[in-house]
Amino acid sequence: MTPSATMSPGFRIVLRTITCLALVVIYAPLMLVVINSFNASQTFAWPPTDLTLDWWRKAVDSQGARDAVQVSVEVAALATVVALVLGTMAAMALQRYRFFGRDAVSLLIILPIALPGIVTGIALNNAFRTVFGLELGFITIVIAHATFCIVTVFNNVLARLRRMGISLEEASADLGASTFTTFRLVTFPMMRSALLAGGLLAFALSFDEIIVTTFTAGAREQTLPIWIFNNLFRPNQAPVVNVVAVVLILLSIIPIWVSQKLAGASEGLAGR
């Protein structure tokens, strides 16, 4: 018996209709962005009367956009590395040991993402400036992003460790391998795809973040979202922003494809 036979045919049709409608609504704004990147009208008049490639040419030449992309990639890469290390350590500690305050620790890891971004942003802004005396800039963005990225790695690794069990690690130890050798040859290879899925999510989260970033970025550094926000309402730049958006939509297919290939759907999505 197929699973769908457990519901009445009418109900299945209702579900299918709602799903189709939802997908139309999900993709309509994205399609609009794609179409508008060719729309000759600078104010995106609908429907478009004339098409042009000018915006694409302008976007390729935009130094501001290219600099912002570079900053965003560097921030996201560093934040992801920190999140990978700290998230894996926390997941191993919580999965392999029972200790006092374990629940509190797991709550603490979720907290930076469960609390509204504005709270994390202003708390870190205040701490950086008044407590640590740091000047806001590149490094403060990385610290802030890593803080809320830890949870994605943590969740993915935790799920993997839970499924992995400890018998293989015990076998390795019984055969005389040291703690480090066991980690290098047994634990790490089995966690690799979970690390990749968690790392990809962390990277994406950091790459697209704006709320925490505005509070921790200072005046000089511009990540891509900040550049987009600053240019969104400038009539001359809005069409260029549209092109950047299309490129981002297209690029987003790569990480999704990779995580699908490596981790399987249910685990990749457990991240956030």
Place this chain on the structure above:
Amino acid sequence: MNQTNNASEGTLVARLLAALRRFAAALPNRASAVLHRRPRLRLSLLIGPPMLWLGVAYLGALGALFITSLWGQDPFTGTVVREWNLDNFRLLWESEVYRKITFRTVGIAAGVTVIDILIAFPVALYMAKVASPRMRNILVIAVLTPLWASYLVKAYAWRIMLSEDGVVSDLGGLLGIDTPGYGLAAVVITLAYLWLPFMILPIYAGLERLPDSMLEASMDLGAKTGHTMRRVVLPSVFPAVIAGSIFTFSLSLGDYITVRIVGGANQMLGNVVYDNVGAANNLPFAAAVATIPVVIMLVYLAAARRTGALENV
């Protein structure tokens, strides 16, 4: 003479280096042996760095924020005055404007969450229990993809869609729907759109864990579809719904960008915080405002914990 001295020095250095190298080579083994014998030490080495980062730095920052909210601001110089008082909170409590903004923000967050649950549940149910395995994978990707597209661009796309002569009034006109224009409705629509995947995915994961045999058993025992939904499916995905709502609620609660793009002149709590950090430079008051969403979220998380939803996040 000089030369021999050099030579003996050389051998000494070489011998020292060799000893050091041997020690270094043995170190991992020795460390490993120590670690193997002491699980508590292993645990503290593992949990130490994340706790320093989150427990000390992050919690410390939140604590410092709360302390700042109990300070005041010199109205003339704009500097923070470190005198303990509850003036900021009194102002928040007594001011009609801030109370209104708080209720509006919570109302928006609740509205977004309800809309997302109503859309996400049927979609997730279709994905998990009706669609073929191949279709299921395609749908998961289709739901995930927009998550990676820029948040700002999606909000801006809605601004364009909802404009006077935009797509919504253009196509909606055929069905007799007019664009709501820029305002609270537009904010709720846009935020519900932005956070929808965060609701679909946990519910889908929860439904996937629900064995088909449960549905079959319910049907074999004579339950109609509606009855099976109410008594079998809904109770089992409830924790997943709560898990998803943590994101939709919290993300909406702290938002100040979407409301600036599609909200017209309306303000949310985030705008008050942002304006007080930036233009007004009144950090103590901004900190006091920021404690409102923190308290709301902590109550929400405490309630969510009782349902076991946090295991699903």
